[in-house]
Amino acid sequence: MALLVVSALLCLSGWVSLYVILCSLNGSRGYEWNCRLVTLVHGILAVCVTAYIGYVDGPWPFTHPGTKNTPLQISAMVLSLGYFIFDMAWCVYFRTEGPVMLAHHTMSILGILLTLWLGESGIESCAVLFGSEITNPLLQARWFLRQTGHYETLLGNVVDVLFVVLFVFMRIFVGGTMLYCELISPRPRFFIKCGGVAMYALSWVFMVDIYRFAMRKSKRWQRQWKVQRMEETVVVNGHEGKMD
Structure with missing residues (x-):
């Protein structure tokens, strides 16, 4: 256990160091910009490692839950534990997130700690990490597009659609399975099952916000489509009048 504590502290130091380096290199961009870069790096790294664990290293999480933690599973969880502690502290200090996101970070930290302490169910934790982090790059891309003025473009629309579809599929359908x-x-263990229920319930809380966002987005697209159709009709009618 002492080795796990030291490893977690080293990972936390690594994420903090990365953030400090990015702030030094991108001082003009602001603190949140650099923090989201750290979040993006963690998201990509976590998805790659947990995908390898689930699809290659094994075992398959749907058929072997509750099995003993493997060294690779422990490494993935410790890596993410350090990140979640860093991001939780950053969010609390800068007060950028609401209670739902803070609850998500808290449950993630407690879930990883419990899995490491019990020495089992690491495959489920890695599966949850994969499902929750796979939409993270799209979420960060959406924020960066907003900051650079490229959100109201075709690329922004593609990112939004991919994010909603991937979230619903991974968090609701795959997560429910x-x-x-x-x-x-x-x-x-009973506590692991309770944690799984809590995380899935939190996904539905996020789902409510995503549903509202999707409805607003679709209504905006409908208005834009109607305006475009009206403009095309005016242009066609104008040409017909000139021909007469």
Whole structure:
């Protein structure tokens, strides 16, 4: 356990150091810009490592929940634990996030700590990390597009659509299947199952906000489409009048 504590502290120091370096190199961009760069790096790294764990190294999380942690699973969880502690402290200090995101970070930290302490169910934790972080690059891309004035473009629309579709598929459908497998399996501990229910419930809280965003976005697209159709009609009618 002492080795895990030291490893977590080293990972935390690594994320803090990366943030400090980015702030030094991109001082004109602001603190949130550099923090989101750190978040982007963690998201890509976490997705790559947990995807390898789930699809290559194994075991398959849907059929083997509650199994003993492997060294690679422990490394992935410690890496993300250091990041979540860093980001949680940053968000609290700068007061940039609401209670829902803070609850997500808190549950992620507690879930990883519990899994490391028990020495089992690491494959489920890695699966949850994969499902929750796979939409992270799109979320950060959306923010960067806003900051650089490129959000109201085709690229911004593509990013929004991909984010919504991927979130619904991974968090709701795949996450629901993972939770079902977790609950019916006799291996995982009761506390692990409770954590899975809590994380899935939190996904639905996020889903409500995403649904509202999708409705606003679709209504905006409909208005833009109607305006475009009206403009095209005016142009066509104008040409017809000139021909007469």
